[in-house]
Amino acid sequence: MSGRRAWWGLGGLVMALAGCGPAPAPRAADGPRAEAAAPGPGAPGTAGAAGASSAAGASGVVKADEAARPAPPPKSAFTPVAQVPAEIDVRLHPVEGALLVSTTSLTAPEGEQTGSAVGVLKDGKIEFPKRLHVSGWGVAVVGVYGRYPDQLDLIATGTTGRTGVAEHYVLGAQGWVQRASDPGLWFTGVARMGSSLVGLMGPTMLGVPRFITLRGPRVGLTLTQAPRKEPCRGREAPLPYPEAEILSQAFGATRDGTALSYGIDCDVESALEVWKPGEKRATLLPVPALSEGQSSDGARTLILPGPGEGEAWIVDGGVLRYQGGELKAIDPPAKGARVLTASAAPDGTLWAIADGALFARKGEAWAQAPLPDGVKAQDVAVGSDGAVWVAAGGAILKHGGEGEAAGAAPGTIQLQKGPPPKPRPSRPFPEPGGPTCPQNLVVLYTFSKTAPDDYDFPLTRKALKGRTEFSPARFVVTRDMGQRFLAAFVPSWDLAKKLEERIKTGVQGSTPQIVCAEPEVVRELKLDLKTGEVAR
Template identity: 30%
Template sequence: MKTLALPVLLLFPLALAACKRGDSEAHRDPAPPAPTVAPLPAQTASASPPASSEPGSAPLAAPPPAHIAGTTVALHVVAEDVREVAEIVPWNQRPSDVPRPFYLHPLRDRVLVTFNGTTIYALADGKLTEEDDIPPYHLRLGTSTSELPFMASDVDIVSIVGRWPSDVWIRVDGLFSDGARLNNFASPLYRKQGDRFVESPVPVAATAWTQGRTLVLSGDQLSLAQPGGADLPRRAAGAKCPVRVQAEAMAALPDGEVLVVGRDCDQSDRLAVERWAPGRTDSTVIPLPAWDGKLLRAMVLATERDRYVVARFEAASALARIDVAEAGARAVPLSLPSTKPITDASLATADGSLWILLGEGDGVELFRRNNEGVYTRATFPKGQGLSPTGMAAASADVVYLAGTTSNVRSVILSSRPGKLSFPSETPGAGGPDAGAPAAPDAGAPDAGAASAPPAALSSSCASPFVILFAVSKSAPADYDYPATRDALSGWADGSKYRFIEYSHRGQRMLGASAPDAARAEALAARLRERVKGASPAVACFTPAEVLREVRLAGAP
């Protein structure tokens, strides 16, 4: 899946949080009641960990079993895109059956969303606002900003790291003007330079830090995105290597604290955290449990109160909390609620709730861990598997999760119900017969024709209407909507509707006029039942600009 090609910064945007002495007691895991799951073998610390001169290096006891609450958190589909294979595809556009999913990009102080292009949205309080729209010609091959023959013409932003909006790196996937796949080139990562984006080396991590600065981890070196007169954290030298902790991931906090997780070359490549306290340039190395197996990924999630390390090994995944006190810092191993491999994790800065995603596809699981160490399972919509493309936790109550459910369907799921409305992009506008919702915004200006905005459907409405979905720009002018046609096949009432293509705000749409409100509801219900992922909207509405009539069911 496309998610496997994403950088660790996108798929595993993990952060650690700090517990001061007064907080440490409140954050200890209580003796867990049933139900429980047994700790994994790879989560158990070795009986005799290597000796260390670092504070907090006392032997680590095996964690107690994970406590799973009997309650659950329901997830809802809040945005959706469904597409079908188009038989005719222009040479300079990718086939419509290639997934172009939603991506979530959790930065330190905000969550960004990208979908179906280079428009960047900010997600906050259940609403989307447009932040920027990068013209494709601002993405260049090579490091020159001069005009080059190969420019991006059909791309998606799949990763954003750094500090928005000035110190930003983005990764894109798509096409160049000659039709060549961008992934054929060596480095599809770009750094913002003025109003352009030029090719840049890939940093391990980049994030907003303190005093308006952006801290960058490149290889094993820390630097500032914009050089300035500031003392940077000094990496600890090892007895067996120039830099003791070989960096895998980093977290940096507004108070100046920095944490880097990686292999400790002085302790047989055992995982460790190098931590710089606020205002300090010298670090402390904190040993982590001696987990078994080959390390695949390590992530660090942090706030100024809570700090966690999540690691994935070949055989199992593991979790530890870093407790910080005046006497020093120590790692506390924690049990996970499932034996499935960790796919992603996110820490809510508001209350320290840790959301952990495990597995993918039909076996995907999502859990929330509160400050008392209790896990609560999230329930996915019925029959909903997921290949994730990003996760962001807002609080103990609100999490957002993006991903694909098939090679033609992409969604954003959330524990907060209510559809996300894209200001200038309609979710579902990707495929010729998308079946996804595309209700126009009430009161929005129509590009090309003035019409009354859609109103709520009532029994007294004189113009009942079913808004089916937005139509892809790649769909032929005479596209015949096979999925919708199949859903209406054999339905005697199908001939009672007038199916039309119409224009709204410059977007080609498919809808249907109904004889009355009851039949409008009946059509919407049939399509929801028979077209996978369909979510038509009913309204009291008369399109002002009809493009053509489409015969889909029976004889008009």
């Protein structure tokens, strides 16, 4: 985490996932505008070692047929309680009174795409009542908090098509009621501080972050500002407005109400901002480096309550422990393993997913928790009653808690074996481009819904006609979260800035942006820059 620049794919220039919100979707005026861990109980290898010892007996000799016999798989403590609808990728949200799930790709039985929705586990099934559908296109649920069915707060990141929008909803009699909508911002996290629920909103690209009290008495915290006359995070000049010293990627709190914001400081180093109980201003702490081989790419960035009153877990590919006002790097669950997501139990046990396997850290050691039929875990969340919920193998699994949920009828849930799930981005939008970015991308134009797939961008081609200095650029059509963009991969920061400026001046009304990203490429757009025509 120390000394690295965070790097994501486009991942939601229009929409968030994971834990997180979209970046500004730039739009040019170019076309139709219709819109090594110690093994714990049940860990792999434990049963095998016991079997070998038993076969050896007093002599220590193992017969050939016994040595070749595979050890039985460890028994899982998790029980499947519901099937996940086909092709639905869910996030888990345990709240008081229910397990809620959210998805950004719900398809109704009649084939209608309903977009983002919140479902509830009931009698062994996940139901998606219309009352819990989230209105608007490109809205991604970040978190749900409170009590079901009458007192819920939901935070999400939406999009205007040009920038991300931090959104706060409360549940009313007819459905979600929007309480806040802040363009250009996204929720980096939510923390419980006494009787208040507090969120921190950071800029999707550029802008001023701010706190918002979602419920309860207002909590006034002050963000540490960067020096006004010095450029920050690799920029050539300071911004024309006050900038935060820490660009937050995660926000949370300890059990005693110490608030924490984790992110990148002005020197592009990982840092932690800490507000102790009763203090309005924060202190800054440097962040120790992760174990070799770990990275934050594709991992959610989270701050979770730790075992002690003033302790916290910080998850960002690796794990840090905040304790006694200091930070300590924690060994990964397995050598070189990357923690993709995690959740903390009421007793401070950290449940984490790494490479599709589920691990728990209680005390000073990790232990792997076997899952039924060896399925791969995608998400984990722990409720206030200690119930551990896991999305894996196309099903919802449960272990522990005050009472076992009413599951589906025995034998009706089919677990799906397969490769480890693809990592979910912790931030579904990219960082701004810069000289240290491994791949600068200039996003030139956002497709409207009516633009044809083979649209050839006449205004952009006109602006680039005769400008052969841009020949090193690779012009492409990209797709992210269902949205298409015209963009250009450029080999240098200087060329990216020149291309950005050329499109600004040559295409009226355009707002190109440089991001640090490597998105999915739909098709190449081979431009003859001498003539401004598309090469056939």
